[in-house]
Amino acid sequence: MVLINLQGIRVEVKDRTLFHIKDLSIHQGDRIGMVGRNGSGKTSLLQVIAKEREPTAGVVIQRASVALLPQLKPQVDQKSGGEISQAVIHETFSQDADVLLADEPTTHLDMENVEKLEQQLKRRQEAMVVVSHDRAFLDALCNQIWELDDEQIRVYSGNYTEYEQQKEAARKHHEKEYEKYIHKKKQLEEAMEQKDQKAQRAVKKPKNLSGSEAKAAKFAKPYFAKKQKKLNQGVKSIQTRIDQLDKVEKIKELPPIKMQVAHEASLNKRTIIRGEKVSGTVGDRLLWQAFDFSVAGGDKVALIGPNGSGKTTFLHMILGGAQGIHISPTVSFGYFSQMLEVLDVNDSILDNVSSTSSQDPTLIRTVLARLGFFRDDVFKEVHVLSGGERVKVAFAKLFVSDANVLILDEPTNYLDIEAVEELGSLLHDYSGTVMLVSHDRRLLEHVATKVFAIRDQQVHFFEGPYREYTQAEPQKDHDPLEDQLLMVDTKVSDVLSRLSLEPSEKLEEEFQRLLQEKNMLKQRLEKRQ
CATH class of the missing domain: 4.10.860 (DNA Excision Repair, Uvrb; Chain A)
Structure with a gap:
């Protein structure tokens, strides 16, 4: 049963087309994950479906009630981001609509509440369209993926992992088609070169001819001229065949990143941050009891725990060298937060990122390209960028800075999935040290080599990757x-x-x-x- 139908939809912002949709429907039972780059129009499309925004052209036919869970939640005094998100989620769920539209519903939720939200959504009966950068979340919920790219929507069946598999299969098919195209083109070019060489030889006067041979060659000249003409026609024919080949472009692959991290050799595998009897308090409230810990050069530490457990407080204590925390004098911190105060909005992307870096300019441009800023994009001033694009610039600035220990507090908020995947790859290959707070489980699985878990006012350690940590943790039966x-x-x-x-x-x-x-x-x- 069709609940919502989009016909001839086009949405424009100023003089730019965000997307155009010929015909698209949401059916009963659909659980759709919508993905696409920052600025591609995902939020705008949800607003159009909910009839909270008029499209530039086209019509939305609603045959069912719709509830929209917005990405930007209202600020409420004395409430944390997680508490506000949960209140808005509850208010939206209470509408009991036939179609639920959820724009980044996991923002500001800790991992425990993300998993609880997953279970709630699994049990709900309405159709849903979910915009999220959390790949595990989309895997758990979706039976269809809408990809918003190049002003169009492409529909893929299955969850996010199946969408990735289909994209990978398409990429491999493209590579094979490219190889076939190059092979055929090379064959034709070689055949054309051979015919061209024969044509040149056909009328070339031989050297050291006797008188009788020269006389014979003179009479044979028209024959060879005719032969040359025929060969030249063959060359043109082959060139026409080359021109008529279906051209297949080579997939652009960015080079790997190999950075020079300050004091990398001397810090690697050696203890660079050590804590003795470090306790956490906020006012009279105890966050965690005193504990000892150590971080070695090259560690990628995931810091996890419920909202309000003290993860950000712990990071700030390390950055500030709080009592009981000892830091190697060769450590240079780079800190990422959502405040983005590190950016000068009147400078270009490239100037912002380069200003605190001694890395090679080519490497800086490569990092920016990996995060989606290509060619002249890097000369845009920061004030014209979207929130997600600014987050990417702030991360790039930190990543190529002269820091050798990166402290990242929820770096994936407001990023598109493609940027989250690139961020994970960059951090995985980074030879320095990382301490990371994130609720993105796939990111932690890709990056983290050890885990600090804050729960029940204690900090627990796990020496090993995040995936092994989750497998080692006792699984609770669903209740x-x-x-x-x-x-x-x-x-x-x-x-x-x-x-x-x-x-x-x-x-x-x-x-x-x-x-x-x-x-x-x-x-x-x-x-x-």
């Missing part, structure tokens, strides 16, 4: 009652915050009802344990 309790708990927090701003008898009654429901669910869980 619908716990999910129900989580949802009610979120409702309680939401009503409580509204009560503090606008008290009313109706809200008070709802608060008391939710408290009773919460207590009943807790009792049912306790009885089963």
Whole structure:
């Protein structure tokens, strides 16, 4: 059953076409993941589907109710980004629409809440279109991928991994077609060169001829001229065949990155950051109990834990050399945060990135190309860039700086999937040290060589890749009652915050009802344990 149909849709921004869609539908049971570069129009398309934005041309036929979960959540005093995201998610879910549109729903959620959101969405019955840079999230939810690229949408069946496999198969097919094209072209060019050489020899006067031979050659000249003409026609015919070949362009592959990291040899595998009896507190609140730790040169450390557990606090303590933390004098930190204060908005991309780097200019341009800034793109001033593009510039500036320890706090927010994948590849190949906070599980699997996990006011260590850590962790059985309790708990927090701003008898009654429901669910869980 068709729930939404897009006919002849075109969306323009100023004088640029974002995308045009001839005919596209959302059916009952569709679970669509939408991917594409920053600025390709993913958010605009969701707004068009929800009828919150008028297309430049075309019509949206809605045969079902629609709810839109926006990417940019409203700021609320005294609430963290994760708390705001959960409140907006709950409010959107409560609409019980037939089609759910979710724009980066995992932003600001910790890994535990991302996984809980996955389970909630799996159980929901409505059709959905999800924009996300979290590849594991798309794998868990989607049965179809929409790729927004080059002003068009291409539809792929399956989840994100299956989409990657189809793209890889297409790439390999393209490579084979290119090889066939080059082979055939070379064959024709060689045949053309041979005919051309024969044509040149056909009328070339032989040397050291006797009188009788010269006289015979004179009478044979018209014959050879005719032969040359025929050979030249053959050359032209082959050239025509070359010109008529279906040209196949070679896939552009950027060269690998090999950077010079300061003091790389002297720091490698040696302890460069050491902590003794380091405890974390915010005011009177204990984040984690005192613990010892060490980081060696070349380590790629994943720092994970729930929202509010103290991950960012821990990074700041390392950057500030807090009490009990000892740092090698050869360490030079590079810190990434979403504030992007490292950028001068009036300078170009290239000037921003080069200003703090002693790397070779060619390497800098290669890093920028890997992140999607090609040729003259690098001369754009930062103030004209989108939020996601600015994040990429800030990361590039940090990556090619003279730092040898990168401290990254949620670097993937607002990035497109392609940029996240390139960021993962760059960090994987980086020979310096990385400490990384991220809820992107695929990124952590690709990069992390050890794990610091903050939970229950303690920091736990795992010496090994992130994937091995997740396999070593005991897996909890899925419990619908716990999910129900989580949802009610979120409702309680939401009503409580509204009560503090606008008290009313109706809200008070709802608060008391939710408290009773919460207590009943807790009792049912306790009885089963």
